[in-house]
Amino acid sequence: MEDLKETIRLRCTFCRSHEFALPYAGYSPSAGSLVVCANCGNENDVTSLFVVAKAIGISIAHDHVDKLVAEMKNELIKSFRNSKFIRIS
Numbered sequence: 001m002e003d004l005k006e007t008i009r010l011r012c013t014f015c016r017s018h019e020f021a022l023p024y025a026g027y028s029p030s031a032g033s034l035v036v037c038a039n040c041g042n043e044n045d046v047t048s049l050f051v052v053a054k055a056i057g058i059s060i061a062h063d064h065v066d067k068l069v070a071e072m073k074n075e076l077i078k079s080f081r082n083s084k085f086i087r088i089s
């Protein structure tokens, strides 16, 4: 089983750019503040960027879980293929 490793990058709501003009390196915007898009110059509300990123993260996690469940089921079917007593459908 592989680990789930996905990087979710924040995206400008206006131009979909991943580049933001941050005031200094390592700047971590707090909820409710604004970040300026380095591409189009529009201000993005950090809270809504996080909401979008979280939704993307949840859907990636769901897909991953579905895949793991399918893999586990295949393993079980393989393990118990010759068993008269255990049937997996």
Ligand SMILES: [Zn+2]
Pocket (backbone or CB within 6 Å): 012, 013, 014, 015, 016, 017, 037, 038, 039, 040, 041, 042
């Ligand atoms: Zn932009």
